[in-house]
Amino acid sequence: MTETYDDSFVKELTRMSDDFDRWYTDVVRKAELADYTPVRGCMVIRPYGYALWEGIQRAFDDMIKSSGHENWYFPLLIPEELFMKEAEHVEGFTPEVAWVTEAGSHGKLDQRLAIRPTSETIIGTLMRRYVQSHRDLPKLTNQWCNVVRWELRTRLFLRTAEFLWQEGHTFHANAAEAIEEVDRILEYYRVLAEDWCAMPVFAGWKTATEKFPGAVHTKSIEALMRDGLTLQAATSHYFGQNFSRAYDVSFANRENVREFCYTTSWGATTRLIGGLVMAHGDDFGLILPPKLAPVQVVVVPIYRTDEAHREVADFIAGWEPEVRAAGIRLKVDWSDERPGAKYNQWELKGVPLRLEVGSREVAAGEVRVVDRLTREKRQLGVNALGEQLSAELSAFQAALYQRALEFRQANTAVVKSLAELVEHFRTRAGYVSAPWCGEADCEAKVREATGGVKSSNYDPDRKAEGECLVCGRPGRYQINFARSY
RNA sequence: CGGGCGGUAGCGCAGUCUGGCAGCGCGCCUGCUUUGGGAGCAGGAGAUCGCGAGUUCGAAUCUCGCCCGCCCGACCA
Known part of the structure; x- marks a missing residue:
């Protein structure tokens, strides 16, 4: 589901x-x-x-x-x-x-x-x-x-x-x-x-x-x-x-x-x-990699009555120690807010996984897990929950890296000439990879012609794919250009 | 450091032009009702109006100086 x-x-x-x-x-x-x-x-x-x-x-x-x-x-x-x-x-x-x-x-x-x-x-x-x-x-x-x-x-x-x-x-x-x-x-x-x-x-x-x-x-x-x-x-x-x-x-x-x-x-x-x-990050706020997230899993208890409160608390107490023992940084948010407010707050703070736990979960022996990246909701049985969540966090870490990698691939272009490079940065950002002769003069010309696009760095083992984009002499390196912080 | 904009309650802002009771929304506190995607009602607290001088009977409002932030340039992790 x-x-x-x-x-x-x-x-x-x-x-x-x-x-x-x-x-x-x-x-x-x-x-x-x-x-x-x-x-x-x-x-x-x-x-x-x-x-x-x-x-x-x-x-x-x-x-x-x-x-x-x-x-x-x-x-x-x-x-x-x-x-x-x-x-x-x-x-x-x-x-x-x-x-x-x-x-x-x-x-x-x-x-x-x-x-x-x-x-x-x-x-x-x-x-x-x-x-x-x-x-x-x-x-x-x-x-x-x-x-x-x-x-x-x-x-x-x-x-x-x-x-x-x-x-x-x-x-x-x-x-x-x-x-x-x-x-x-x-x-x-x-x-x-x-x-x-x-x-x-x-x-x-x-x-x-x-x-x-x-x-x-x-x-x-x-x-x-x-x-x-x-x-x-x-x-x-x-x-x-x-x-x-x-x-x-x-x-x-x-x-x-x-x-x-x-x-x-x-x-x-x-x-x-x-x-x-x-x-x-995205429009909802931070997204933190599990390996560095101060809180990896946040639990939002849901209840109306004192009795439901007790039931939910007992249920959580049943698996919380095991999850902590698995080395997971877990926080149970018992603060006096409504669940919706907590969802938004913890999404803003980029916590990778959220567990929603209410009477439905208590009855079924499950937790509802919500992924910060996709924001999809799934039910998870509480059997070996620590192990399951560890696996979820590893997958999250990998998915986050993968998404960033795909974003970079989609935002890396290759050009052959200064004119092409200038045209590219007129409408787009990201990296532009180009052959370069290694001379500072040519690097400076890129910067002038684009109003601040700088050389990022280069891998000396990667041979230039053509002549220098500026001077036309033989290229030495294939170098990345980008606007930078 | 140059050009532009801004600083009024914790946050976001109105009021400044044309000087005259310190305002609004959110948040906060208390109570009740609520609680599965940012709750509702009622009551309440909270501001040396960025700082310092000056003008004036009277300054958030006018003048001068300074501090801090934002945006655009030059410099940088």
């Missing part, structure tokens, strides 16, 4: 098709993920949103621990002198650095302190103490922390003046090992995005124009949002010896020759939560 409701009217929520940006802000606030604060560009992350971050943290932290990475904590404040040592890095970051210039009764400081926008400089400075010999390498460090970047235009989760992230910083005895590290972490990010967030990504190289300031090369994962814009969801950088030279992090190699370390850094931020919202 299948019942579907298609009343697309949702109170107080802008429709996605009407105004995607407003829809996004509405969902983030009404689903209680985050909110504005009196502080310019800074948000408050509410428990429901923070729980998503905790899920992401747990997943990623487990991955890096499995490869021997260790968590550290480094200072929030970085003396100006230290900050200024790597020229390209300084140039890239100074426009958005916040400085502490004055402190309490001490008054004006002799030297300004940067509030970290990222920690390469302070970590490099400190790590030289701990790295003396090739036997000390590799040093695989990570920290979970906040950073501040003085952004002019902010949006909840996607771009705020302060945000949370993890930043990994690793030190190696040779280039090959560092380059391998960058790829290992990029693969972790792919797994985090695809297996946990159910967000299909392109993992690949950023162009020289788009790379991190101070990096030799940068790789990223990029995901498509439902408005057709791409989101850079995490980055992994190879620094060669750029930072170790600037901060004098060196070691004695096997021949007792002093050598600068080869370093990497990589980061993923609370922006991923914004990605989750925009990759999966």
Whole structure:
């Protein structure tokens, strides 16, 4: 038996098709993920949103621990002198650095302190103490922390003046090992995005124009949002010896020759939560992947009388422990609302499965299960309910990924020329894949001609399918272009 | 940072032009009736009108400065 409701009217929520940006802000606030604060560009992350971050943290932290990475904590404040040592890095970051210039009764400081926008400089400075010999390498460090970047235009989760992230910083005895590290972490990010967030990504190289300031090369994962814009969801950088030279992090190699370390850094931020919202949501609100959903299954009890209330409560108590024992994050919503209000509330909050339990279910020994993705209603016997729901959640996770993948396929075009590309972005969004010669000039021309379409990333193993879309010289790479967040 | 718009009860807004009792809807509290897709009735609480100066007998309303947000550009995870 299948019942579907298609009343697309949702109170107080802008429709996605009407105004995607407003829809996004509405969902983030009404689903209680985050909110504005009196502080310019800074948000408050509410428990429901923070729980998503905790899920992401747990997943990623487990991955890096499995490869021997260790968590550290480094200072929030970085003396100006230290900050200024790597020229390209300084140039890239100074426009958005916040400085502490004055402190309490001490008054004006002799030297300004940067509030970290990222920690390469302070970590490099400190790590030289701990790295003396090739036997000390590799040093695989990570920290979970906040950073501040003085952004002019902010949006909840996607771009705020302060945000949370993890930043990994690793030190190696040779280039090959560092380059391998960058790829290992990029693969972790792919797994985090695809297996946990159910967000299909392109993992690949950023162009020289788009790379991190101070990096030799940068790789990223990029995901498509439902408005057709791409989101850079995490980055992994190879620094060669750029930072170790600037901060004098060196070691004695096997021949007792002093050598600068080869370093990497990589980061993923609370922006991923914004990605989750925009990759999966619909006109009813959030849709959360079960593996990260703070509540995976919500139970809505239905009753009129005290007696029915007792019956329903007893019935739920019969299988609730078993469902929890199956490792399912279950919430029974006994709040003093009517069932319809609860349905809407939990759909807004993106809970994957809802169980409706009333006297009909009690009598039949069933629950009514409603899927957040399809919103179809089915009856499920309570026998081995934990096992059944686990299976349902796995299927949901897969279906969510599949839907996002199909959406991306439907929104990826291939073009041969700049004219075609410009024409495409006049009416459509999504990715456009095109052959490219590898020159920054040609990349810049795409950006100019389209008013802001940027290169996303590329897979160097994929050969260009024709001549460069701009200059007509032999293509080197097949690269994705998109409008981006 | 440039251009435009906005800030009045928890949320969404009217009132501002033309100065004169602080309003509406939703939400919230209490009670009763309700409860399978956002309940009904009755009563009630809640606002230094973003902040600070100024003009005026009198300012949500006029003037100046500042803060915050939104949209469009340039910059960025």
